[in-house]
Amino acid sequence: MISAKGVSLRYKDGTLALKDVTMEIKPGELVFLTGPSGSGKTSFLKLLMGMEYPTTGTLTVIGQLITKEEVKNIRKLRKSIGPIYQEFKLIDGRTSLDNVMMGMRFLDIPSKKIKKIAEEAIERVHLEQKKNTLVENLSWGQSQRVAIARAVARKPALILADEPTGNLDYENAINILQLLYSFVDSNTAVIITTHATHLIQNVPHATCIEVEEGKLRIIKGEARVDETRT
Numbered sequence: 001m002i003s004a005k006g007v008s009l010r011y012k013d014g015t016l017a018l019k020d021v022t023m024e025i026k027p028g029e030l031v032f033l034t035g036p037s038g039s040g041k042t043s044f045l046k047l048l049m050g051m052e053y054p055t056t057g058t059l060t061v062i063g064q065l066i067t068k069e070e071v072k073n074i075r076k077l078r079k080s081i082g083p084i085y086q087e088f089k090l091i092d093g094r095t096s097l098d099n100v101m102m103g104m105r106f107l108d109i110p111s112k113k114i115k116k117i118a119e120e121a122i123e124r125v126h127l128e129q130k131k132n133t134l135v136e137n138l139s140w141g142q143s144q145r146v147a148i149a150r151a152v153a154r155k156p157a158l159i160l161a162d163e164p165t166g167n168l169d170y171e172n173a174i175n176i177l178q179l180l181y182s183f184v185d186s187n188t189a190v191i192i193t194t195h196a197t198h199l200i201q202n203v204p205h206a207t208c209i210e211v212e213e214g215k216l217r218i219i220k221g222e223a224r225v226d227e228t229r230t
């Protein structure tokens, strides 16, 4: 599903955010990316979404090569990816339900169906009571649930959640993580970045990857990361 070979990412200002990443992630995997602030977690997710391109190396995501030249095809690839951003990126002035529906507007789904699918997604995240509430009036955790509903409504093959438990207390953080695990199946991989290493230690079948100064190091699990290269 994801194959990276010698991938590095240097931003325009010269910052080397990822260094020679070689790894593979298969469908059905649950992957945690941990590591200190500024280590490169969000940068890695940006590459997977084609929001940035590798400076060196080869990256394919669901069979799609991530390069500048492939920008049109990458737009199509994004239909198969459900991103949950660190800062949510919900649209103020719109309700929870509207936000979930807007996440599906580029898919070829008839509008009646879109509403039904969005309502099901809202139910899946247990937010039925807030579906007609403007998103600016939601709590942090509720906003997070809308962002998750928006990401999963279109049944993406790859779910990317950036720091989804950020501000939550222990119980709510566990609930959000369990909700995200529930979307892993044989066709779907879920990648979650988190600072909360204490929350993920006992998750069975999960792959844990530590990001440190742009390098990826596997701590446990099934994904393959080649650490021998430098």
Ligand SMILES: Nc1ncnc2c1ncn2[C@@H]1O[C@H](COP(=O)(O)OP(=O)(O)OP(=O)(O)O)[C@@H](O)[C@H]1O
Binding pocket: 011, 012, 013, 015, 016, 017, 035, 036, 037, 038, 039, 040, 041, 042, 043, 044, 086
């Ligand atoms: N657009 C950008 N231009 C230049 N440098 C950037 C850009 N985005 C991120 N960086 C830098 O790249 C490095 C990795 O940042 P990144 O956001 O990937 O870290 P992170 O692991 O997600 O951190 P956090 O846990 O705080 O979210 C940092 O040094 C950051 O300052």
Ligand SMILES: [Mg+2]
Binding pocket: 041, 042, 043, 086, 162, 163
């Ligand atoms: Mg980040």
